[in-house]
Amino acid sequence: MRASILIFSMDYAEHHGEFAIELSDAQLMHLIVGQTLYLRDPRNTPVEVMSCEPATASFSARVSDFEDIGAEWVLPLWDVSKFRVATDAPQLSTTETAVLIQHSEVFDLVTEVPINPGAREATEVEIARCQNEIIAALDHSFPDLPTNASALISGKVACGKWSNALESVMNLRGLQDIDRVFATQYASNPHAGEFIKGHRMVFAELGLVPYRGHIVRDPRTFEEQWAKPRRRKHILTRLAFMRTMLSRLGMASVPLYRTIYSDTELRNPENRGFVSTTFCRDVAASLFASGQKMRVSASYWQRVANERVFMSYFETPELSRRFQEAEAVLIFDELNPIF
Numbered sequence: 001m002r003a004s005i006l007i008f009s010m011d012y013a014e015h016h017g018e019f020a021i022e023l024s025d026a027q028l029m030h031l032i033v034g035q036t037l038y039l040r041d042p043r044n045t046p047v048e049v050m051s052c053e054p055a056t057a058s059f060s061a062r063v064s065d066f067e068d069i070g071a072e073w074v075l076p077l078w079d080v081s082k083f084r085v086a087t088d089a090p091q092l093s094t095t096e097t098a099v100l101i102q103h104s105e106v107f108d109l110v111t112e113v114p115i116n117p118g119a120r121e122a123t124e125v126e127i128a129r130c131q132n133e134i135i136a137a138l139d140h141s142f143p144d145l146p147t148n149a150s151a152l153i154s155g156k157v158a159c160g161k162w163s164n165a166l167e168s169v170m171n172l173r174g175l176q177d178i179d180r181v182f183a184t185q186y187a188s189n190p191h192a193g194e195f196i197k198g199h200r201m202v203f204a205e206l207g208l209v210p211y212r213g214h215i216v217r218d219p220r221t222f223e224e225q226w227a228k229p230r231r232r233k234h235i236l237t238r239l240a241f242m243r244t245m246l247s248r249l250g251m252a253s254v255p256l257y258r259t260i261y262s263d264t265e266l267r268n269p270e271n272r273g274f275v276s277t278t279f280c281r282d283v284a285a286s287l288f289a290s291g292q293k294m295r296v297s298a299s300y301w302q303r304v305a306n307e308r309v310f311m312s313y314f315e316t317p318e319l320s321r322r323f324q325e326a327e328a329v330l331i332f333d334e335l336n337p338i339f
Contacts, residue, residue, distance in 0.1 A: 023084040028077060028100040029091040031059050037083035040263065042293040047073070047083070054099055056217045057107035067322045073192035076217065077104040111215045119207030123236070130240035134169055138244065141168060149249040151314075153279050156324040158317040162245060166315045169241055177225060178234045183311065183318035186329060190274060194221040200273035202231045209273055209332050238310055239331075245315060246306040253303040256328055257284035258339060260298050261291025268337040274310065275339060280326035302339045304330060 023044075026037050031052045039045040047061035050072065059080070063071045077100055092100070138145065142165045151159060170176040181195060190196050197213065198221045204211040205228070222228055246254065256277040260269065269275075278284055284299045291297025312328040313319040319327050330339065 022087045024087045026080045026083040026085040028080055028104065029097045030085045030089055031077070031080060031100065032090055032092060035085065035089060036064065037061065037080070037085050040082055040084060042261075042290040044084070052077075052100070054103040057103045058217060068188055071188040071322075073189045074194075075192055076107065076214065078108050079191075107215060107217045109215050110213065111211075113201050113204035113211035115204050115207045115210045117207065119205065121207075123206045123208065126236050127240050127243070130236050131244055134237075134240050134244050137169060137172060138165055141165075145248060147248050147250065149251050152249055152251075152312070153255065155314065156280065156326045157313070157320045159314050162315040163317050165245075166241060169237065173233065173237050175230070175234050175237055178230055179238070180318070182234070183316050186274070186311075187318045187322065190276070191272070194218045195226070196273070198222060198226060198228075199231055199235065202228055202235060203273055203331070206232065206235060208235075209271065210334070211273070212271060239307070241315075242309045242311065243306055246309060251306055253305050254309060254328060255279065255301065255303050256330075256339065257281060258300050258302075259284050259287035259291060260300075260338070261287070261294045262296050263294045264296075266296045266298060271332050271334065271337075273332055275330040275332055277304075277328045277330060277339065278326050279312075279328060283325045300338050302336075304328075304339055308333060 021038075023038060030037065031049055033049055033051060035049045037047050037049065039047065043066060045066055045068075046064040048064050050060040050062050052059045057077045058074050059077060060072055060074045063069055063073070091097075142161065145161050145165060146159060166179075167176065170179045182199065185193060185195050194216060197216065200209070200213065201211050201216075203209045216222075220226070222231075246252075256279060258275070258277045260266065278287075281301075284301075288297050288299045308330045310329045310331055311319070313324075313326055319325075319329075333339070
């Protein structure tokens with residue numbers, strides 16, 4: 001359920017709900033192919049370890065149950081702390097574990113990419129230029145796009161005409177592949193792999209959001225079709241398209257809910273580049289109820305300027321194929337960390 005933020009801690013509450021298997025904290029020694037790990041969420045989502053790659057300090061896992069069953073995540077080794085494991089689960093040898101510890105220490109480093117104050121103005125000029133091109137393309141090829149805002153606010157699946165318009169724009173600008181990969185990755189797990197991290201770093205260079213997070217582990221992150229110029233073009237196109245769509249729907253701002261739950265004290269979410277929210281009150285209420293299995297749960301509502309909307313379920317089918325959460329993905333704002 002990605003319209004929420006789960007703040008993980010090693011002090012997981014044992015009384016979060018009934019579960020048939022006795023669990024303990026997962027550690028590097030538990031990263032054995034075929035091992036079942038349980039995510040520290042209200043449902044103890046199970047995943048199966050598929051591989052372990054010391055060279056990039058990562059392991060891959062396949063979701064074994066619930067809506068995202070079959071999805072594969074590539075996670076840094078230290079993210080094993082976000083899981084639990086059966087108390088009697090098999091373990092790697094001391095030597096094998098030491099190898100993982102060594103590689104984990106190499107990449108478990110935080111870096112910062114501050115925003116360039118002068119870049120934001122230039123970025124806005126480029127977004128406006130791109131928006132003019134998109135408007136012309138839509139007027140020519142999609143003269144009958146829906147303009148009823150209630151469809152966006154009350155729906156849960158993509159609007160066929162707007163998703164076709166997005167696909168056409170992305171094809172026109174040679175970005176369909178990168179847009180599809182981004183949406184698919186975000187829909188499954190925005191924190192898995194290096195792809196979305198790459199976008200976050202480019203955000204900082206564009207003057208949009210500073211980056212603070214782990215260094216890049218995969219040397220292919222900015223190679224070939226994922227190079228920074230294409231990522232930059234995709235970001236500008238996405239923001240321009242969303243502003244165009246929301247403007248045609250008559251929305252200078254969008255009404256959104258966000259639910260946060262935690263197994264420790266409640267605190268402001270950290271900057272992860274993007275913020276997952278929902279248009280739907282019922283989705284927020286469901287997440288709030290699930291969060292009550294944790295230590296603390298809170299839901300919020302706010303109208304957010306359309307300039308911060310990066311994508312939504314309305315024009316992006318990938319966001320509603322498995323999770324019908326009426327999701328809107330925002331650009332993080334340091335002055336408004338809840339939204």
